[in-house]
Amino acid sequence: MLDLFRPFNARFRKIARLQHRDFFDGAVETWELAPAETLQYQSSFHLPGQVERIRASVFAPLPDTIEALTRAGLTHEGPTRAWRLENVDLIDGVLYHNGGEYHLHKRKHPLSLGRRPQSRASGVLYETWATNRWFGSWLMDACVAYDLAAGIGQPVTTMPRSMPGAHQAEYETLIGMAPIHLDGDIHFDELVMLDDLANNSHKGGRARALRNTLVRGREPEPVPGVFLLRGQAGDQRLLTNEQELAALLERERGFKVIDPLSVSVDELIDACAAAKAIVGVEGSHLVHGLTVAPEGAAIVPIQPPERVAATLKQQSDRLGQRFGLLVAEGSHDIFHLRSDELLATLDLFD
Incomplete structure (x- = not known):
């Protein structure tokens, strides 16, 4: 009967403002897969005044985001860890263990707390809420x-x-991934979970191995750059002159212009794997390019001033790429970038 009340227990503690219980407390085993370390990443390249345009950030507080985008020198990165847990319930996208919650998806049913898992499983979970929410995080x-x-x-x-x-x-x-896809509410007799957030060299090595797997056996054509169009797909992040900027880079810099939604993964890899630069509105679609672009390539997301993120900077760091900080003018969802600023930013990299 205790299993039935796990979701109620976790929710009641929140409502009653009782001490929060750590989801991972009571793990039968915890271990380190890769150690913490101190690494040196290159700072971003940018025109004067770009940092001052940033008014708001996502995924991290504004000071931390700016620091991550502009820091130079040594950086501490935490370890990669794992926990082995027993008797974990997954109900309506939320994991329950030891009176704590771990969210994987947004709840769909407000009355889901009374449900009891009918299926049982064991395994190693490699996803997070972010990887389930955004394709770029998944990749x-x-x-x-x-x-x-x-x-x-x-x-x-x-x-x-x-x-x-x-x-x-x-x-x-292409990667050879063969996970078991779980469906519905599940009781885990045993569940291993990972903390793989740290941008340490172990994660960097795995990111490079992924790039090698995707590029192996191909002969991509070297190009000055690729502009990956966002358009109006996904959450609204509209660069009002996106088509004009893409056409400018195609005409004056020899860039390829690609709409990721209209081509296959093979076509994206072939286009980006030998590109000198990857440019486009900040978002998941750019990760197609970052994942396979060569070491030393310039990664230049065009960011809205009220929704700046350092996520792609972290990925470019682990792949040995250079990150260009380019902030447009406008709001979090509608913004505009002057063409001369785009060209001048790319010139800094050249």
Whole structure:
């Protein structure tokens, strides 16, 4: 009967403002997969005044985001860890253990607390809420964590199976990912979970191995750069003159212009794997390019001033690429970038 009340217990403690229980407390085993270390990453390149345009950030507090985008010198990165847990319930996208919660998906049913899992499983979970929410996070983090999971046991995921031809399904095939896709409410007799957030050299090595896997056997044509169009796909982040900027780079700098939604993963890899620069509005679609672009390539996301993120800077760091900080003018969802600023930023890299 105690299992039935786990979700109620976790929610009641929140409502009553009782001490928060750590989801990972009571783990039967915890261990370190890679140590903490001090690394040196290159600072971003940018025009004067770009940092001053930043008014708000996502995923981290504004001071931390700016520091991550501009820091130079030594940086401390934490360890990669794992926990082995017993008797964990997954109900409506939320894991419950020891009176704590760990969210993997947004709840769909407000009355889900009274449900009891009818299926049982064990395995190694390699996903997070972020990797389930954004395709780019899935590609840059879940696909890199998959090897960790496979080295411990059977990888499992709550992500639904993608339709054949979808980008996710294509990547899984190319990488050789074969997780068990879980569906519905699950009781885990044993569940291993990973903390793979730290941008340490172990994660960097796995990111490079992923790039090598995706590029192996191909002969991509070297190009000055690729502009990956965002358009109005996903959460609204509209660069009002995106088409004009893309056409400018195609005409004056020899860039390829690609709409990721209209091509296959193979076409994206072939276009980006030998590109000198990857440019486009900040977002998941750029991760297609970052994941396979060569070491030393310039990664230049065009960021809205009220939604600046350092996520892609972290990925470019682990792949040995150079990050260009370029902030447009406008709001968090509608913004504009002067063409001369784009060209001048790319000139800093050249």
